[in-house]
Amino acid sequence: METPDLLEIVDVSRHFDAFLALDKVSLHIKAGEFFTLLGPSGCGKTTLLRLLAGFDQPDGGDILLDGKSIVSAPPEHRPLHTIFQNYALFPHMTVAENIAFPLRMAGHAKKDIQTRVGEALENVRLPDKAGKYPDSLSGGQKQRIAIARALVNRPRLLLLDEPLSALDAKLSEQMQIELINLQKDIGITFVYVTHDQSEALALSHRIAVMNGGKIAQVDIPSRLYGFPNSRFVADFIGKCNLLEGYVRDQQGECVTVELDGLGPVHVCRSEVTLAAGSRCALTLRPEKIRLGRSSAIPGASDTRTSMSVAATDSPLDDESHFTGHVHDILYLGDVTVYIVTLANGVQLETLLANSASGRTSFFDVGDRVEVAWSCDAGHLVQD
Amino acid sequence: MQRKVCYKYLLSLPPMAYLLIFFAAPTLIMLFATFRYAGEYGGLAPWYLQENGRLTLDLTLENWQRLVATDIYLRLFVKSIGYAVATTLLCMIMGYPLALVIARSGRKYRDLLLLLVILPFWSNFLVRIYAWMIIFSPVGALTRMLNGLLDLVGVGPVTLMYSPTAMIICLVYVHLPFMVLPLYANLEKHDLDLLDAAQDLGAGKWRRFWLITWPLSLPGITAGSILVFIPVLGMFAIPDLLGGTNGIMIGNVIKQQFMESRDWPFGSVLSIMLTVTAVAVVLLGARLGQGRGGRG
Numbered sequence: 001m002e003t004p005d006l007l008e009i010v011d012v013s014r015h016f017d018a019f020l021a022l023d024k025v026s027l028h029i030k031a032g033e034f035f036t037l038l039g040p041s042g043c044g045k046t047t048l049l050r051l052l053a054g055f056d057q058p059d060g061g062d063i064l065l066d067g068k069s070i071v072s073a074p075p076e077h078r079p080l081h082t083i084f085q086n087y088a089l090f091p092h093m094t095v096a097e098n099i100a101f102p103l104r105m106a107g108h109a110k111k112d113i114q115t116r117v118g119e120a121l122e123n124v125r126l127p128d129k130a131g132k133y134p135d136s137l138s139g140g141q142k143q144r145i146a147i148a149r150a151l152v153n154r155p156r157l158l159l160l161d162e163p164l165s166a167l168d169a170k171l172s173e174q175m176q177i178e179l180i181n182l183q184k185d186i187g188i189t190f191v192y193v194t195h196d197q198s199e200a201l202a203l204s205h206r207i208a209v210m211n212g213g214k215i216a217q218v219d220i221p222s223r224l225y226g227f228p229n230s231r232f233v234a235d236f237i238g239k240c241n242l243l244e245g246y247v248r249d250q251q252g253e254c255v256t257v258e259l260d261g262l263g264p265v266h267v268c269r270s271e272v273t274l275a276a277g278s279r280c281a282l283t284l285r286p287e288k289i290r291l292g293r294s295s296a297i298p299g300a301s302d303t304r305t306s307m308s309v310a311a312t313d314s315p316l317d318d319e320s321h322f323t324g325h326v327h328d329i330l331y332l333g334d335v336t337v338y339i340v341t342l343a344n345g346v347q348l349e350t351l352l353a354n355s356a357s358g359r360t361s362f363f364d365v366g367d368r369v370e371v372a373w374s375c376d377a378g379h380l381v382q383d
Numbered sequence: 384m385q386r387k388v389c390y391k392y393l394l395s396l397p398p399m400a401y402l403l404i405f406f407a408a409p410t411l412i413m414l415f416a417t418f419r420y421a422g423e424y425g426g427l428a429p430w431y432l433q434e435n436g437r438l439t440l441d442l443t444l445e446n447w448q449r450l451v452a453t454d455i456y457l458r459l460f461v462k463s464i465g466y467a468v469a470t471t472l473l474c475m476i477m478g479y480p481l482a483l484v485i486a487r488s489g490r491k492y493r494d495l496l497l498l499l500v501i502l503p504f505w506s507n508f509l510v511r512i513y514a515w516m517i518i519f520s521p522v523g524a525l526t527r528m529l530n531g532l533l534d535l536v537g538v539g540p541v542t543l544m545y546s547p548t549a550m551i552i553c554l555v556y557v558h559l560p561f562m563v564l565p566l567y568a569n570l571e572k573h574d575l576d577l578l579d580a581a582q583d584l585g586a587g588k589w590r591r592f593w594l595i596t597w598p599l600s601l602p603g604i605t606a607g608s609i610l611v612f613i614p615v616l617g618m619f620a621i622p623d624l625l626g627g628t629n630g631i632m633i634g635n636v637i638k639q640q641f642m643e644s645r646d647w648p649f650g651s652v653l654s655i656m657l658t659v660t661a662v663a664v665v666l667l668g669a670r671l672g673q674g675r676g677g678r679g
Contacts, residue, residue: 081583086574088576101594149584
């Protein structure tokens with residue numbers, strides 16, 4: 001039996017004057033899930049979070065927690081807490097008083113509060129900070145106290161509003177690992193808002209990609225990365241080459257696509273049936289593209305190097321090969337990115353890991369190179 | 384580094400000199416005056432005598448003895464402190480909601496509302512008090528309306544003029560902006576996320592105010608209270624014009640000593656005591672405000 005939905009968001013809309021911030025958004029979040037709302041700024045993810053917390057009211061639709069509508073409940077009566085972007089620790093209260101706040105509001109006994117604050121401080125490994133004031137803490141410590149405060153009375157749901165955006169990259173990565181472990185240990189459902197796709201991929205069980213007030217796609221991170229359902233998602237999650245073209249023919253999972261300026265290629269991973277003649281784009285991740293010296297491949301011709309010259313009705317290779325020249329090089333340390341210009345000006349972003357030490361790149365700008373990818377490397381999108 | 388430090392002291396030199404010349408020195412001169420005799424025609428008598436070519440000091444403790452000889456001055460001080468405390472409390476009760484509303488209103492209206500708060504400053508202080516005299520006068524509209532209403536319920540007529548009520552109304556009226564402005568400056572800086580966080584963690588409207596907004600605004604309350612309390616404590620113009628014979632405060636007596644009685648030494652004694660009282664109250668207030676709420 002499937003785990004029941006903890007949180008159901010049903011056709012929720014929100015307007016701000018003429019601006020439609022949320023357009024009939026529906027989501028189902030399961031108990032114990034680490035769920036992320038991901039999208040560029042202005043996509044509606046923060047609006048949705050504020051609706052969940054109760055700071056704002058939807059114009060239409062319903063929000064159900066454990067099957068009961070919470071739309072009419074004020075924030076103080078909702079069994080969920082929020083981690084604010086700037087942590088929102090009370091500056092005039094000590095760390096212990098901050099953590100005790102939700103327990104005090106719920107009317108717990110003094111003794112009970114004391115033990116639970118102690119436990120909470122142990123959980124975030126800051127037991128010696130109880131008597132300190134927030135402004136004497138570092139960013140990472142404030143973050144952990146904010147989490148301890150929000151979790152101390154065990155809410156049904158924890159909402160996190162870009163909680164790592166104020167931390168530097170190293171600390172942010174460390175906090176990501178802590179968040180994953182914390183969520184696993186306590187089992188409380190997290191709804192996490194971020195615009196950082198790598199953070200979302202690293203943390204989440206499932207991700208909802210939002211764009212223009214709508215849900216673009218909801219899926220587990222690996223499927224979101226591997227099978228984006230639109231040009232927007234493909235482009236927003238990770239780096240992606242989008243090669244435009246049209247559908248020539250489909251046989252089962254195998255589609256023949258005529259790429260603009262490049263000619264026909266095989267794509268063997270289509271889950272949907274595409275109408276012949278319709279426009280589509282091949283999404284190709286840089287790391288899925290193989291890159292080699294053009295001379296290494298015998299019989300390389302300018303546009304299309306292929307062992308079987310393409311004919312409309314004859315099956316294509318499992319591999320697509322093209323030649324081009326290196327247009328730009330971007331050295332990133334662990335990898336080097338090569339921008340390759342193919343025939344007709346089509347540009348592809350590819351990368352190679354810098355396994356050989358002391359070298360910044362395997363190719364120079366202007367070198368003739370060959371790119372290749374297998375027929376299951378890419379994925380077709382139409383939206 | 385060395386240069387920076389140098390500049391810092393150089394820049395603070397003019398204000399330091401100003402305060403030394405115009406505040407510290409006069410206070411010391413006044414303190415010295417409390418030990419001297421009054422001059423025959425006002426002013427101060429010389430502080431030394433020349434007898435047989437020898438100089439002798441001519442100083443006295445008489446003025447201080449006069450202060451403690453009767454309890455009339457103590458009662459005047461207590462009464463003045465009472466007026467100052469009442470005015471400060473009323474300014475706080477009326478000024479806090481006003482400052483909060485201004486601080487929480489849209490940016491568009493905020494400047495306009497602040498302008499309205501300081502608008503009375505544009506006309507002269509004394510002119511405004513004379514205006515109150517007209518309002519409070521027995522034939523004034525306010526008194527007649529009030530007495531008309533009281534007559535309906537069978538209560539005898541009252542006079543507002545020369546009453547403590549008139550004094551308090553006018554004192555609050557004059558000093559309200561001094562409470563509102565520092566409070567506004569404090570409240571306007573509050574991080575509203577803190578209120579959202581408190582609500583999110585289960586605090587209702589009243590607890591959000593008393594546990595978050597109020598303690599965070601204590602520095603503003605302290606500043607506003609000091610700005611109201613001190614001038615009211617030494618006030619003489621309002622009691623002079625509106626207080627009548629029973630309404631005098633310590634400020635009136637000090638003025639009397641320097642003007643009508645021409646007794647500068649005793650006026651100085653009362654002035655020094657006024658300063659000491661003000662400093663003591665401010666220190667006490669700062670101490671109270673310095674608690675947990677003093678942060679942020």
